[in-house]
Amino acid sequence: MSTRIAFLKGHGTENDFVIVPDPENAVDLPPAAVAALCDRRAGIGGDGLLHVVRSAAHPEARAMAGGAEWFMDYRNGDGSVAEMCGNGVRVFARYLRHAGHVTAGDLAVATRGGVKTVHLAKDGDVTVRMGRAVLPEDGVTVTVGGRSWPARNVNMGNPHAVTFVDDLAHAGTLHEPPPFAPAAVYPDGVNVEFVVDRGPRHVAMRVHERGSGETRSCGTGACAVAVAAARRDDADPAVTGTPVTYTVDLPGGRLLITERPDGEIEMTGPAEIVAEGELDPEWFARATAARNAAVPAPAVRTA
Numbered sequence: 416m417s418t419r420i421a422f423l424k425g426h427g428t429e430n431d432f433v434i435v436p437d438p439e440n441a442v443d444l445p446p447a448a449v450a451a452l453c454d455r456r457a458g459i460g461g462d463g464l465l466h467v468v469r470s471a472a473h474p475e476a477r478a479m480a481g482g483a484e485w486f487m488d489y490r491n492g493d494g495s496v497a498e499m500c501g502n503g504v505r506v507f508a509r510y511l512r513h514a515g516h517v518t519a520g521d522l523a524v525a526t527r528g529g530v531k532t533v534h535l536a537k538d539g540d541v542t543v544r545m546g547r548a549v550l551p552e553d554g555v556t557v558t559v560g561g562r563s564w565p566a567r568n569v570n571m572g573n574p575h576a577v578t579f580v581d582d583l584a585h586a587g588t589l590h591e592p593p594p595f596a597p598a599a600v601y602p603d604g605v606n607v608e609f610v611v612d613r614g615p616r617h618v619a620m621r622v623h624e625r626g627s628g629e630t631r632s633c634g635t636g637a638c639a640v641a642v643a644a645a646r647r648d649d650a651d652p653a654v655t656g657t658p659v660t661y662t663v664d665l666p667g668g669r670l671l672i673t674e675r676p677d678g679e680i681e682m683t684g685p686a687e688i689v690a691e692g693e694l695d696p697e698w699f700a701r702a703t704a705a706r707n708a709a710v711p712a713p714a715v716r717t718a
Contacts, residue, residue: 420699422452423510423691424459427502427541428684429631429667433461434510440472446494451702452694453492458702462630463500464490465507470525483525485511491626499528499572501634501682505541508533509686528572541686545571545635547678548642553600557607559587566595566607567643571680574605575639579647583611586621589629608636610644618644619664631667638680641672652676 420442423434433452435442444466453461466488470476476486487507489500504524511517512535519535532544549570557566557578562585566576576595580586586593586609593607604625613619620640622633641661645651650659652674660673670684 419696420694421691422459422694423513423688424461425465425506425510425686425688426667427505427509427632427634427686428665428670430500430502430633431461431631432463432465432503432506433459434465434467434506434688436467436510436514438467438469438472440468442466444490445703445707446490447706448699448703449490449494450492451699451706453494454702462492462624462627463497463503464492465503465510466490467507467510475527476525479525479530483523483530485516485522486525489526491624492628493626495626496527497573497626499526499531499635501543501545501571501636501638502632502684502686503634504531504533504543505634505682505684505686506688508535508541508543509688513688526572539685540683542681542683543634545638545680545682548639548674548680550642550646551600553597555600556596558594558596559585567639567646568600569639569642571635571638571642573635574601574603575608575636576601576605577608577610577639577643579610579612579643581611583609583619583621585609586623589621589623591628592625593623606633606636606639608633608640610640613662613664616644616648616650616660617662617664621666632665632670634670634682634684637663637665637670638672638682642674642680645674653678 470480470486534542551568555566564578566578569575607623610620622636658675663670673681
């Protein structure tokens, strides 16, 4: 490979991403290449990768091109594909403004979880309409260090198991996926959120993101937590007829999550671009080849 590849680094409440602008979908990014770029010691480092492509140029997004010019081709840090990343959408939108593709105001972003409406405020905050949560009735139990808790199954375009605990330290190190049962509920793995109360409509959380380990923040996870908390608190907007907003504290910052009576969920928080440059093509080729030889490609995760 001789062509240099541009990249940027960004984060949303410290959920960080490598950004690869590629409007015409010309850059080959197999799982091994993504894993090499996201490696925190030998690569740029990130919880995931945002591949920025025009919807019309990507086979998975062409059907959405009429409603959204840009497609967020999101990858987990291990190279696997995921439908959605809430913090990623905010950073993706911030990049589009940084690059001059859009201005402050409303825009649409295509994702594997559908088209998301985003509002870029002039003060820097980004609000994403995340769609509606699906709450399967499957009973789930999460276990860490001999303790077990019931968990609420919430799907935000990707699966979450939300459990309320007395102390966030009970989540352990979160280096490995917390065991859950029954295994059949999440055949492709799950994002697990551990939650404590901080005050009225105010919670704090830690999260293990499948394919990434513990991350400093998870946007879809914060939405899932707010949905689960509203049901626990008898504040389901579909029942009360009143929107409910939760403040969600994460290790990397704070998000505001609002659920409306029609089920629509909005997430508001910051997004930053912190660096940009070019990949060394020789390093990229070597790192990709080494990863490809050493580690089997991860399974594609579509939910």
